[in-house]
Amino acid sequence: MSFYQIDILTALSGGLNVVPLYVIFLLESGLYTFKKKIGLVNLRLYVSLKLFCFNAMQQRKNVIFVVSVGSLLLCLKLTADLKRWPRAQNELPTIKSLYMSEVMTFINEGSPITDLTNLEQKEEIILRKNISESLYKLAPNVFDAVPEEFLPKFRNPCWRSQLSGEGGLMTSPPLKCLPYFFLAGMPKSGTTDVHDKLHTHPQVFRARVKEPHWWTRKRFTGTSVLQYIGGQSINIAKQLVKGSDPSIIMGDSSASTFWDNIKWRQFFPQENIGPPHVNAEVISTVLPKSQIIVTFRDPTARLFSDFHYFNKHDYDKGPSIFHSQVKEYLRRFKSCLANKKDNRTCAYDLQTESKVRASIGLYSVYLRDWLKVFPRDQIKVIRLEDWQTNCTQMLPQLFEFLQLRKLDSTDIKKKCRRHPSNVNKRPTKQMLPETKQLLKEFYRPFNVELAQLLNDDKYLWEDSAL
Template sequence: MAGKWLDLRSVLLPVVITEAVLLCICYNYMSAERSCDTHSENPIYSHLTKDSVFLTNVGSTQTFPDKMNFNQTDKDQLRRKSPEFGPLRPLNVVPMEVEPHYTVSYQRDVPINYTDLFSTDSEGNCRASFCKWPKMPGATRELVASAPELFEKIPLRFLDNFKNPCWLRGETELNCLPYFYILGNYKCGTTDMWDKITAHPDVFAKVAKEPHWWGPRRNGYTAIPINRPEVLQARSHTGGTDDSSLEWYLNLYKASVVPEIINSRITTKEGIGYHPKVFGDASISTVYAIGREWIKTFPYAAEPPYTNADLMHALQPNAKFILMIRNPTRRADSFFWYLHRPGQPGDADRWHQKATTYIQCFKKCVQDYNLRFCAYAAECPYDLIPDLQVGIYHVFIRDWLKVFPRDNFKVIRLEDWEAEPVTVYRDLLNFLDLRQLSVDEENRILKRRRSNQNQRQHEQTHPETLNALNDFHRPFNVELAKLMGDDKFNYPDYKGSSV
């Protein structure tokens, strides 16, 4: 009997030991958010406390020092609201033992044939990128054809160990898009809002505020009214003077903030490496500037078949958007005087002529087409910096709310920001999923001098000009209040004061 027991033990013992080893391996790689059987579908991140990054440009390499080594206890930092669009592909899977030494490599804009976006094999099955974009929310063939590079290069999901949307190309090259976007409008407090958000300790401030890429630059705009050093630097890395490629946009951030994102690495209590800091884009043109290519591509379209809202929802469904608005008549009045040098006699007359001519032109456009068509394409004139149509807020807001839930899109009135900055700021931090600050930190930020406030001396706007502007905007304000479900958005007539 003892001999039989020894024989049986010699068979069972290796099995028991093997199972114990497998259980141990599985346990060591489990976290609060992941299980062992998910490693084949998600990037693997290290439990180390140090990392370095190499910045590469035409053969040169720069090493950044190791950064923060904190013990964080908030598991929510690792949660990503990743919508499921179907089976997920592995994204640049790295060895389980170590997080990669991320590199930041500038890429040239090289013409690429994107026929794989719509290709199938002999049996009709999808090939290459065609297997990816149908899983992106709201991505139609027409939308993909309007921006093939973006659908080719931007992945289905981003790295889980970065709060900011980032992904790898190859094994180590890190690419990042903005975490949040501040949208329109001119003279609505966007610069001051940007200043206060980027003063938060977890938001990077040293980044170009208004690259205007999603709207104007992506559609062929090459002028440099702002951010000149950053624009020229991105061009030098990308090649040429055309800023429309995604590589230009990515290079813009690689030259400023991506290395800092890498170096913001912390270690959670569970021993997981995490990069908690984020950056944004405050190009106000993103809300309305979609170019005019759609008119040529769809000559019989009654309205734009897609907007930046549709495009960005397909590519960044979890991005956060902040739209700043203001009494539209007061906004238009402030913007005119902001663009004109003080002390020029006759400016009030010129402003009246400009406003009335524009209103007549826009009304004629609506008679010939419809309001939504004219809001995006009115030749009164159509410009990077449009005049009155940006104040038709409800048209643009409706397009964004059609695709983004309210949890991703926030409308802030400048009037509320001025009247209750503490309340608005705390609500904004909650919206952006940023940690609330102490009272001292809040006071330090909110007491900063208001940015880009128009204080130029100028003539008084004629009352008849303000009356014409009020008449123009009044029905649109009514529609805005209905859309937002709040009468405070039904702005009263503006009679004139300091702007």
């Protein structure tokens, strides 16, 4: 029975006196009492039967279809479910609205969705082609709002939505733009300085906020895609509308983008092997041509700097407090592994389970996830230690990576002489030698993996002065 037949059956049910035998059979099967297992095709039928039962019970004309106690109880249950539907003026919901409500309940509850028999049905649920149901569940607000194609005349991903004005006439809506590049991490690894020097190039336009943290945090707390776009792309959109250089670009410099997936357990609570999807996959799906820049720093030094940046402690007690918190984190990580979880799962699970953010230093875990969804040539990795000593060589490399106009060496030197940004000036004592040893041993296997991924032994940080 097709969806259209079901819809017609439901629409006419108020005036029918006889119910086709196949409907009775379907009711008798009891299949629809197990909503979470029926799949999307049967879900559509379930919704139609729910409306059918409601009409029949209300008008009391179609009692012939209640041929057993099981059918009666099922119909009573469906009718009771429908009466709880919030509707204005007791207006019965449409099949489409009720169906989509059931679908979103499935998605939000993490229930399995099966029986996607054709592309039309799949598009109706996840609203985008070639996106799995579980990935859609992680970012429905993104997939619903971002188009599959952008205006070809601009290098930055921009589009205009189709809006109608007064009298049905088409108006020219504001230009909307998403980032062309992401300066994606890591915190306390020079991202602010790299951000400032990148934006000295005349083809790079500043977003309104350097670190909106939208892809990792704000989109889960009520900030919509359009709010994010409106705040971030206003500068570049104005220039593109005016007919400025179509090759100008805009980026997002949130240092959390590369590693922060702290919300993943809310969507996949039963997973035992780490998140099935991370933010990198969301970004790669809607912005597959994104250029990703990542700054790494000796993870031991990064953690100590991070600790002092976000915590104020007595000058003398700081190193001992840091030491005790590091020991507690290492204990938690070891306990996580003992529970038959792997390094990746523990890295993501412990991102917010400690007062020291040691999980951020497990660079190889995050880089491996990004390399699963982005080509290697779209990810530019630099070390803070190299950036600090050789800006004049590395800044042109970043400009080239972003396909920006080449600048002369004198201009590059001038830009690199700018005072480094966001340097922590709070006085601190050096970390205790025993703390340093614990962290060096903990991070060593991850550094080895990182060096192998990047084919560069510099990422072992054996030359670190810390």
